[in-house]
Amino acid sequence: MNKIKHTAITAGALMLTLVPTVGSTGSLSGYAADTPPIYYYGGGNRLVSDEWEATISGFYGEYADLHEYKGNKENVVIPEYFEEMKVRECDIVWSDHPFVKSVTYPDVEFYSYYIADSNVEDLYLPYVTDASEICFEGNEKLKIIGFADSVNTLEFTSDAFKDCTALEKVNMPTEYKRVKVGSYAFSNTNLSEVDYDKPSVIGRSAFANCRSLKSVKLNNSEVDSRAFSDCNALEEISFSGSIALSDLSIYNCPELENIDLTDAEVTSDASFDNCPKLMNINSKPAFDSKTGDFVPEYKEFIFEHFASSDNVGFVDQYVTAQVRKVVAENITDDMTDVEKVRALHDWICRNTEYDPGDETSRKNHNDASVFMNETTVCEGYARILNLLCHDAGIETCFVQNGIHSWNIVKLGCHYFHIDTTWDDIDSSSISYDWFMRSDAEMKKAGGAHASWKICKPTSLHSFQSNVTPVCEYSMGDMNTDGEVGVSDLVKMSRYLLGKESISEDDLPLSDLDLSGNTDVFDMIKLRKVLVNSAE
Template sequence: MKMRNTAGKFKLVAFVFVMVAVIGSINLLTAYASTTLTSDDGLWSFTTDGELVQYLGNEAVITLPNKLKANGVSYNISKMQSGAIGWNDRTVEINIGANITGLGISAFPDLTSLQKINVSPENPKYCDINGILYNKEKTILLKYPQKNPTTVLELPDTFTYCRIGAIEKAENVIGLKIPASYTGKSRTDGDKLEPKFFPNLATIIVSPESPYFSSEAGVLYNRNKTELCWYPPKKISSSFTIPDSVKIIAMDAFKDAEYLRNLNLTSNIERISANFSGCKLTSINNITTREQYVNWDPSIKSVFQENLHYFEDQPFAISLVEQEVQYAVDNYIEEGMNDYEKLNALYSYVIEKVDYTSGDTWDDQYHCLSSVFLGDETVCEGYALAMSLLLDKVGIPNCVVWGRNLAVSSHAWNMVKISGVWLQIDATWDDEGDYAGQRYFLKTTSEYEKIGHPAPQSNINKNFTKYSFGVDKSIYNNNLPQCNIRIGDINKDRAVNEADKYCIRDEIQAYSRYSYLGYYNVLADVNLDGKIDMDDYNLLCDRIVLEDENILIGDLNQNGVLDEGDLVLMEREIEKFNTQQGYYNILADVLYDRVIDRYDYWLLRDLIYLPSFPVN
């Protein structure tokens, strides 16, 4: 019994001890939690545990303090938070004493006038070389002042990487010397040396002992020169030939290459990453004309074509596209053509020029306008963009639209304005291989929907105005044209009916009298042959009959059913068709092939005696 009481007392004492310890630790934490203060001189906010939070002054030269007073109490300073000094154009110099042993990850951000950072030689954690901040071992570059006067940046032999945001812009550097210690590997806590940091760089020199990189004529490569890593933007050379050993061109390797005008590719190149922004290439492999391009070595040309999207904004590519457009106009457009005939001819050109790709349809090379004019394969966006530029050239208003439905995840095509009416064309879906079909040619939105085509949802306005004749189509961004008047609806009452038969007679007369002056109305060109004549009248009459729900094809005695009496009358219709020139009765043309013959008779007989045979 005594042992149990003793054990109970021990447990109670232990519990009390633990609670006292916990409460004591809370009190200790509360007692020693840092507090943010403002220094008595008003220049700094800092914490009581000695960390600088923000510089509040406006001096051009800033010295990180050794001590600060607040409310008359002195505090030792040893650290600085990220961004404590930053985002101004006043600071030109920063002095760091031996007392500072902790700098936030993003030290001194966006100081656009900063020239140098001076570090005390006695500082155990940091140092500087020519006003550039490193860690003490000089393995990490911590901050490169944007206005540092260094023109040739010779990184120390121990350098391995830059801290994140260490180099924002080294605008005075024209020469870069890279030591053998630099690996160029990506890090979560650091940056690699990249072209964007050195806008005025003219040459790069790599230590011969580097196991990672090499340089030749001021250009940076990997060690065995299979990858071109960096072409300095201010390299003084108008032409450059990529070495035969190079298989890969790294991302932005040629970014802002100001003086480069000609680039010679080789057939050995296997991959080019996003590149050439800011360049002004006027030729590729010294090619400037369409004739030269057509006859270019296919093994090198294919490398270019696989990377068309990276070159599309270059002057030489713009010129080659314009030359190809001119070729299309010269060879497909004839003098005196009306807008329909021009449209139809250019539709044929695009479909004859390229094929829908059998490769990766998401590859950017197929989604650019150049894929049609300078390539061999494309996708819907390429067809549509190319058609748009061609129509700009001949003055036909147009735009590129995008849409989707349950069956089609994403698609692009065109809207065009002919005879004052907006209609749709789809060169992609009308590409029949060797010729252009007309199933998707000059249709309304409702007609498209009936055959499974998506409805237009948005405008695609690429930079057409970089071409001398390209038209800005941003006006359609929030106001897509309405395509709701179909061919045959000549009076535009949203129906093809008897009233249009009277209108088309006037159109036939007008066309016969004034077509030489360019008169043409696409709504009256029912058979879409570029002319308005009796063939259009006959076809319009057929459409009116075919679309009348109260009319049954084959019901020649018009009693509302197909029966043997219709077979008797069909015999007479066949005889009239064969003996009377120009005779035609659509009710007897059961096959609807503009011919009335025994095939219509046999089909009508099947429809009568085989009731389950589909009528429509």
């Protein structure tokens, strides 16, 4: 054993320098029998060896606290005993030792671990059960961390390994019974799998932006919002036992293909979103392209857990099939574009109810809301009309402002506003007060229609232009001068008498009764418009 220098420093003027012999029990011996014992209450006694620098601590000087590493090894094993005194604390800042790649702590309790900004790649912490004791955040070198197999409950507190971009593996204790992962605890790490076969609580964004994460297996877990978000490589999730998912627990995982629900009881709240390749449940297709519907064994589960989802593969397949079905049942080749849009407008109003009691719910703000919920709000109305019109060959776009959503469609060579929400009066009445309106008419109405901008709510609406169309003319503006007046009535009269022609592109402006033809009934309606405007 190397001798160590032992210096006792007190607040007074006296300073003793001793070279003691330390007994196996941690007590001091080798002094004269009549030498009074030295107590180390409060510490301050420096110990130095070839590898370590420490101070003695404890009421009787029975502990050694390590403060500095003086060696040059890449793989460092922290001793459980230093000069036969039990090591109780190690506050060495490993970033001061860039050559150290691996640190193994003994199976004893420590007060603190200083790993942040160091070059340590492999860390073994057998005693740790609560990662709040460790400072890891932002460490870009740490690759592997391990814990003693005997640990029963393991807790990773918020931000514990956040931005540890090289961290690729956490060796879980074989005997653990429960794990708790705090918010952002492993966000932006290089983990390739998460496999918790024991109960777990996973906090908000705990594994967000884990770019290499491919597989998640959870058993009896509570999963908070965005726990697995922006995991660009995630391909499969396996649930078993009781699984409680929160809002957007699984979000923006573009490569997710399958969820395994074997022996799982799932509760969720709008938990899946923006997973466009998710086509399978239990490794089987969830949608049947032959029937245009979900596979019967999964249909109830999907309606319960995915009715609020957007950009989910099998939900998008279902919406697309339902859109085609509605168009096929309501649109014929001999219809004019005005008739087509009116038929689709009417179908929505007949088959949808506004949901005034739950306006902010995610289930009312997605593409599937009309088909999977039968109630929705303005965004749901506008989204489905957008998809229906596009499938029917009508140019259309979705527009919104902070409080309302509706559509703009192109009929002939002119654009018009259509608001199915405000035209859906009740189950037995359909209005056309907000059907084929100009920009000027919308701005004059003000309120919820005072302003608008084009928006692509999901990938199903990718057909839209990025430019908001201009709805320049009102219905009845036959001469396209920007105003509806007597001259338009004269032009319609001359057209009906065969004395003047109207281009096919302008014909929608004359179809005021939305019948698909320009006839005397349109003239009567135009006269009423002029009389009402005069009043």
